[in-house]
Amino acid sequence: MKTRAARAHHGSVSLTTVAEDTGVSISTVSRIVNGESGRASPETVARVEEAIARLGYRPNPVGRALRQRASRVVAMLSPNLDNPAMAAIAVSTEAALRAAGYVMILCDTHDRAELQDDYLQAMREQFVAGYVMVSAVRSRGLEETLRRGDPMVFVARHNPLGGGAYVGIDNRAAGADAADFMLARGIERPAVLMAAQNVSSTQERASGFIDRLVAHGIPDNAIRRASGPGLSHIEIGYAAAKALVQQGGWPEGALCVSDMIAYGAYRLAIESNVQIPQRCMLVGVDGNALNHWIAPWLTSIRIPYESFGGHVVAQLESLWSGEPTSEVRIPHEPPMVGLAQKATA
Amino acid sequence: MKTRAARAHHGSVSLTTVAEDTGVSISTVSRIVNGESGRASPETVARVEEAIARLGYRPNPVGRALRQRASRVVAMLSPNLDNPAMAAIAVSTEAALRAAGYVMILCDTHDRAELQDDYLQAMREQFVAGYVMVSAVRSRGLEETLRRGDPMVFVARHNPLGGGAYVGIDNRAAGADAADFMLARGIERPAVLMAAQNVSSTQERASGFIDRLVAHGIPDNAIRRASGPGLSHIEIGYAAAKALVQQGGWPEGALCVSDMIAYGAYRLAIESNVQIPQRCMLVGVDGNALNHWIAPWLTSIRIPYESFGGHVVAQLESLWSGEPTSEVRIPHEPPMVGLAQKATA
DNA sequence: ATCATTTAGGCAAACGTTTGCCTAACTTGT
DNA sequence: ACAAGTTAGGCAAACGTTTGCCTAAATGAT
Known part of the structure; x- marks a missing residue:
């Protein structure tokens, strides 16, 4: 019956509970909990630690947050x-x-x-x-x-x-890698599908891609770009692909600045009976875990999230x-x- | 220069700040904040509310949590x-x-x-x-x-x-709907792919499916079941499909108790050059948003998450x-x- | 023996709330 | 005019911590 305060009302164990149980002040318990050395005798430390273990005390994060x-x-x-x-x-x-x-x-x-x-x-x-x-x-x-x-x-x-x-x-480097990959497969006139919104990361992928192609002698204006509006990248991909195709047919290959965009483009390909990747090679960025299972048509630059x-x-x-x-x-x-x-x- | 306490140290505005600003006690401010009526004169309420707005006071959730x-x-x-x-x-x-x-x-x-x-x-x-x-x-x-x-x-x-x-x-009903769907397509001997773990929700889908088939006169032992171990449903699906196929070849159709399981099964189908859904109709449960874009081969019972x-x-x-x-x-x-x-x- | 230093630990304020209780002042009823 | 009731609002405790400061005792130095 030594503990009568805090404990009685609600089931929670506070510094006060431990202090009352061991007969020391809450300051001392607090310091022991926080490992402040040289503030208590070894016997006191032992007694308090025993009580902490026995009562199952754990510092309350809310009280702590308020104080600190x-x-x-x-x-x-x-x-x-x-x-x-x-x-x-x-x-x-x-x-x-x-x-x-x-x-x-x-x-x-x-x-x-x-x-x-x-x-x-x-x-x-x-x-x-x-x-x-x-x-x-x-x-x-x-x-x-x-x-x-x-x-x-x-x-x-x-x-x-x-x-x-x-x-x-390094988004620019990822874009460049995608360019190298396409060039190595003999795709000389790839396109790029991106979001209309000017978002730094995907923008960098696109420009890394384009710059590398240009460095390999492909004229900048031969690289078709398309972007689409939309809420999600997947819708953006569909819209961008549609815009691209309407503008000049399916390309041999396209960089999709994210896997979601590639998914959107794929839907258009199915609807149009276009074979992916045979007719058009899509290269995405993300390396979504699902690709291995249900998107075997996609080549993707994996990001180790x-x-x-x-x-x-x-x-x-x-x-x-x-x-x-x-x-x-x-x-x-x-x-x-x-x-x-x-x-x- | 009327507010000198709390405000000065850190940028935060507390009840004390507002109280000092308006010259009332923090109790009064607290009560006004909490809409306790009949505790302050209309003029006081107005003055305090003005100060709250001007100082940008918002009750602190940590103090509140501690107290309440x-x-x-x-x-x-x-x-x-x-x-x-x-x-x-x-x-x-x-x-x-x-x-x-x-x-x-x-x-x-x-x-x-x-x-x-x-x-x-x-x-x-x-x-x-x-x-x-x-x-x-x-x-x-x-x-x-x-x-x-x-x-x-x-x-x-x-x-x-x-x-x-x-x-x-209603998981049982969903399973039953899947059964009706298959029966309507003339699939008389569908299989079911599920997790090895005994998880109530997916278990119910499977038994709802089986019970409905049995109710339509299909003998219970003609309904092939396969389950797989694994960490994720997708791996479970792959393993379960493999077990099923090894045991007696591809069925005409199969209920996959989740879309992820269907994805796993699909991978095996690609590897085995089996056409989905022509050769084997997969029916999943979840209605994953990606299905529309990249899994047109899947029929799924959509859950409006x-x-x-x-x-x-x-x-x-x-x-x-x-x-x-x-x-x-x-x-x-x-x-x-x-x-x-x-x-x- | 005297003084300085260390050891061990307690007190109380503070963090920002809420709320039971108290009390002046005012209003109303008779 | 006076009791009763209402209105308006303040005081202080409490929630669970941490920490600056204080002090009594013990130890060590000279």
Whole structure:
């Protein structure tokens, strides 16, 4: 009957519970919990630790957050989780954060600046330890958060305001690799399908592709480009392919700046009875896990999203310890041909 | 220069800031913020509201959570987000919770009981308002949480301990619909591909399918079943299809208890040069959005995951207000045939 | 023996809320 | 005029932490 306070009301065990149980003050318990050495005698430490184990005490993150104005929660803001690439990034980051003792809170911004701002604000009020911005868009809240100096890592798309910690691939190089791949297969007049929106990452893939082709002597104006509007990349791909074909028929090959765009183009090919990859070779970027199973017609440059999480956490830890962060460019894999293409070869 | 406390140190605006600005006590400000009527004169209310707007005060969720032992955060525990169906549920629930003024925190349990328990514990310490369990597995922590009476909604898979609020489709009926569909196409000896693990939802689809076939006079032992081990449904599908084929060749048609399983089976079909759906009609369940674009060979029973979120929130609100909750069975859509099949017909 | 330093640990404020209780001042009824 | 009731709002405790400062005792140095 020594513990009568806190414990009685609700089932939770707090510092007070442990303090009362062992007869020391809550300060002492707190210091022991936090491993502050030289503040308590070894016997006291032992007694308190025993009580902690026996009562099952765990520090309450909310009380801690309030006091320290900092929590062990990290916010990830991501546009459409529907996109498997985004989901893969979320999964890997979540696991890495968990391993580092953090909890991730995932916010779907639908690529809209206002929602992004709403979430930035809400997360700040939760005293989150940092922000992981997947394909962030420019917004007022983003500027404010950066100006405040809050830890923020950009993933897949660079900070729209320039600078900042970044984790992603070298998009220009990926585009160049796609060009080399096509040239090696004798495709001299490839096209490129992209989004109408001017998004840095996919834009870079396209220009890396085009620049490499030009470097190989292909005239710039011989490289047909098409873009499409739409909410999702998949719809964009369909629309872009349609525009391209109407403008001058199917090309021998096309770079699709994301796998989703390739999927959209594929649908048009089915509708038009065009054989992929025999009649038109599509090269995507992402390396979606589903390709192996249901898209054997697609060649894709795989991005190792499953390894992003570790790098994101490393970047955050740099920011937390005040070290300077640099851009982390993760190597992408060479174009991987699907079964359909191997069969043809 | 009237505000000198809180404001000065960090940029945040608290009740104290507003109170000092207007010259009232923080209690009064708090009550006005919370719309408690009849506690302040209209003029005071106006003055305080003006200050709130001018200073941009927003109640701090952490302080609030600590005091009330309750927050406006809802935890969703989901196995593998890689699965597009799970991602779709997450997206829709996130949007619905947001609309209701809640923030969702998404935890990936990888279908492992220990991780589920870790997260349940961590979330409880965050004073979450409720739990959304997508395809939950049986675990000690789950039992405890339920015993404690915490608000919990099960999605897609029933509470492994029985009872509880549920949102999902009628899986048996979906299986039966698949059977009718095949029978109508003259497929008299369909097979069924499922997971080896005994998971209620997909198990129900399979038995609904089989029971309907039996009801139509097909002998039970003529319905070939195959299951496969594996981490993901897609690998399970591949393995199950392989087992089925080795055992007695390709069937005319097969129910795949999820689209992912159908994808796995499709890979085997490509490798074996078997035409889908001409040689073997695959019927999946989920209605993955990608089907329309890259899996025209698949017929799928669509589950309207995008509408799950609203029902989940409604269930939670019932739980919060103490009303009894009942199972919500959302109607699935009839089998939707892909382009490849339409072309043949 | 005196003084300085270390050891061990407690007190209380602070983080931002909410809320039970208290109390002036005012209004109303008779 | 006076009791009763209402209105308007303040005080302070509590939620669970952390941490600067304080102090009593013990130890060590001279």
